[in-house]
Amino acid sequence: MFMAQQSKIDFKQILDHSHIANPYPLYEQFRETPVALQEDGSYVVSTYNEVVALLHDPRVSSDMRKSAAQQRAMQQAEQKRAQMKAQGQPVTEPEEIVPPFIFQDPPNHDRLRRIVMSQFTPERIENMGSHIDQIVKEHLDKHAQGGQIDIVDDLAYPLPVTVICQLLGVPREDEVRFHAWAELLATVLDPGQVQSEEQQKQIMDASMQIREYMGQLLQKLKEHPDDSMLSGMMQADDVDGAMSPRELISTAILLLIAGHETTVNLITNGTLAMVRSPELLEHLRQDPDLIITYVEELLRYDPPVHFRTRTALADITIAGTTIPKGATIILVLASGSHDDQRFERPEEFIPNRQDNEHLGFGSGIHYCVGAPLARIEAHIALGELSRRLIEPTLAVDPPPYRDNAALRGPRHLSINFKGLKA
Numbered sequence: 001m002f003m004a005q006q007s008k009i010d011f012k013q014i015l016d017h018s019h020i021a022n023p024y025p026l027y028e029q030f031r032e033t034p035v036a037l038q039e040d041g042s043y044v045v046s047t048y049n050e051v052v053a054l055l056h057d058p059r060v061s062s063d064m065r066k067s068a069a070q071q072r073a074m075q076q077a078e079q080k081r082a083q084m085k086a087q088g089q090p091v092t093e094p095e096e097i098v099p100p101f102i103f104q105d106p107p108n109h110d111r112l113r114r115i116v117m118s119q120f121t122p123e124r125i126e127n128m129g130s131h132i133d134q135i136v137k138e139h140l141d142k143h144a145q146g147g148q149i150d151i152v153d154d155l156a157y158p159l160p161v162t163v164i165c166q167l168l169g170v171p172r173e174d175e176v177r178f179h180a181w182a183e184l185l186a187t188v189l190d191p192g193q194v195q196s197e198e199q200q201k202q203i204m205d206a207s208m209q210i211r212e213y214m215g216q217l218l219q220k221l222k223e224h225p226d227d228s229m230l231s232g233m234m235q236a237d238d239v240d241g242a243m244s245p246r247e248l249i250s251t252a253i254l255l256l257i258a259g260h261e262t263t264v265n266l267i268t269n270g271t272l273a274m275v276r277s278p279e280l281l282e283h284l285r286q287d288p289d290l291i292i293t294y295v296e297e298l299l300r301y302d303p304p305v306h307f308r309t310r311t312a313l314a315d316i317t318i319a320g321t322t323i324p325k326g327a328t329i330i331l332v333l334a335s336g337s338h339d340d341q342r343f344e345r346p347e348e349f350i351p352n353r354q355d356n357e358h359l360g361f362g363s364g365i366h367y368c369v370g371a372p373l374a375r376i377e378a379h380i381a382l383g384e385l386s387r388r389l390i391e392p393t394l395a396v397d398p399p400p401y402r403d404n405a406a407l408r409g410p411r412h413l414s415i416n417f418k419g420l421k422a
Contacts, residue, residue, distance in 0.1 A: 011044050011330060015405050021398040023306070023405065024347070027335035035321040041068075042309075042328040043321070048339035048359070050319050051331050055364040059314045060329065062366060063105050067311040068326030097207070098246040100254035102366055109365065111240040112247060116255070116369055119232040125373050128163060132377055135159050136384050146419035148395060152412050155385075156267035157260070160377055164259030167373075168252065169221060169228025174213070181210040182257045186407050214249045214256075229255070255370075263374045265304030265409030266295075270382045272399065273298060273349055275392045275415060283351060284386035291383045294351040295375060299337075299360025301349045306334040306408050308362070333359040334408075392417040 009029050013019055019026055030036060030046035037043055045051050054060050064070055084091045101112035139158060143149045161179075165172045184206040221231045230252055233243060243251065274281045284290055310329040315322055323329060337358045338346045361368035368374070395414035402411045 011038050011042070014332075017401070017403055020401045020403075020405055020408060023334070023408070024338060027332060027338055030332065030335055031339060034319040035323065037321070040328075042330055043323045044330045044332060045318075046332045046335040046339075047319070048336040048342035051333060051336040051359060052363055053318060054310065054316075054329060054331060055362065055366070057316065058106075059312065059316055061105050061311040061313050062103055062109070063099065063311065064103055064309070065099070066105075066313065066326075067328050069328060071326070096246070097211075098244070098250045100250045101247075102254065102258075106365070107240065111238050112243065112251060113365075113369065115233055115236045115238050115243055116251060118236050118238075119229040120369055120373075122372065124167070124229075125376060128167070128373070129376055129380070131166070132159070132163060132380050133384075135162055136381050140384060140388060140420060144420045146390065146417050148414055148416050150412050150414050151268055151271045151385075152264065152410060155381060156264045156271070156413075159267070159381060160260035160263035160374075163373070163377065164256060167229050168255060168259070169226055169230045170217065170256060177213065178210060178256060181206040182261060185210070185253075185257060186261055186404055210253055211249050214252045215245075218245070218248055218252065258368075259370055259373070261407055262304040262368075262370075263377050265407060266298065266374055266378050267381045268410050268413050269302040269304065270295065270298045270378060271385055271415070272394075272410065272413060273302060274382070274386055275389075275394055276397070277349070280349065280351060281386055281392075284383075288383060288387065290351055291379050291386070293353060293356070295378045295382065296356050296358065296360075297349060297351050297353045298378070300343070300353070300356055300358030301337070303334050303337065303358070303360040304407065304409060305360070305362075307332045307406055333362065388420045388422075389415070390418040390421060 009026060014023050014026055027046060030044060034047040034050050035043055035045050045054060061067075065074075081091050101109050101116070104112065136155065136159060139155045143154065149155075161175055162172060164170070165175070170178075184203050218230065218234065221228070222234060225231045225235065230248075233251065234248060236242065274284060284294060308331050310331060312323045312325055312327045312329060314325050317323075337343070337360065340346050343353075343356075361371040361374075392415045395416050399410040399413045402409060
């Protein structure tokens with residue numbers, strides 16, 4: 001067994017909000033130690049080849065319940081319940097919650113993913129193109145006189161929310177409710193974030209409320225089926241079995257939250273890049289077809305998802321370090337996409353970059369199911385913004401960022417401009 005190398009920097013620095021506007025210098029330091037042991041026993045993997053290898057390694061689990069830390073937490077909770085019972089105190093048994101399929105391993109992951117993909121078809125997504133174009137134009141036309149626009153509130157958020165609600169069959173008017181739930185639930189994706197008892201209670205309440213909401217919505221769709229994805233998944237079968245009611249609820253919640261949270265960041269980050277660089281903006285105006293490779297470079301250069309956590313199911317030796325069974329692995333996807341051993345001039349935004357096998361949507365069996373939809377939304381939204389905004393400038397640079405280093409993106413992106421081209 002090879003000795004693990006202690007990282008020169010603490011991963012908690014990446015979680016620190018003071019670094020969130022530009023974490024890339026920290027990633028560069030991490031890449032000096034490709035597999036770095038942290039004080040809490042987790043391992044940060046930051047180089048491209050090693051991240052890809054682990055994303056494809058069957059000894060690496062996406063099921064957080066299998067981590068040593070989670071196992072200890074479950075044992076401690078069980079011991080506490082046993083003590084309370086022995087003392088005659090009332091004890092509430094925890095409700096069994098089925099994790100979304102992206103937090104499960106084969107074979108169950110594969111079954112659930114197949115059912116989702118049977119509804120998330122290329123034809124269904126392609127048919128949304130004209131509708132997406134209409135939504136983008138409607139939101140931009142509200143600001144035809146120029147002045148200031150908040151890309152997040154005025155376009156990047158309402159667009160994917162409207163689209164995913166229509167695809168899933170979720171009433172758009174319920175957006176205010178699930179937006180608050182989504183923000184709370186997304187915080188659990190930041191490894192190492194210390195949450196107060198009040199924050200933990202808020203997260204648990206949000207989880208309970210969104211599950212109850214989805215359960216009621218699915219019951220309505222069961223009684224009155226329609227042509228939505230959720231209705232289709234309820235009726236879909238698989239060679240290994242249909243989704244259970246609990247699986248349907250967890251899948252519906254995942255698709256609703258993931259279907260808009262990451263796309264908001266993608267569109268916002270893409271707008272930020274073009275407005276910061278007038279030369280880049282001009283390239284897009286002169287060559288509208290460039291938007292295809294522009295979005296791919298954006299997914300490499302400033303992606304919406306920066307890291308994901310995994311668990312080692314066995315001792316795994318990689319880059320001269322053995323990650324022990326049960327250890328938490330933090331795969332820094334955004335760092336891998338900036339690795340100079342894989343990409344030439346990685347710190348430059350090259351809109352027509354070739355050989356761009358980035359990690360913006362992950363890799364392996366958990367590759368983002370919504371990638372085709374996110375691409376279409378980004379192509380149309382960023383294409384319209386680059387074509388129509390007249391003399392855009394940033395009102396604040398850097399913009400204020402959300403308190404989430406994993407799903408990283410500006411909370412607001414205010415842009416001053418003189419009007420819109422027709």
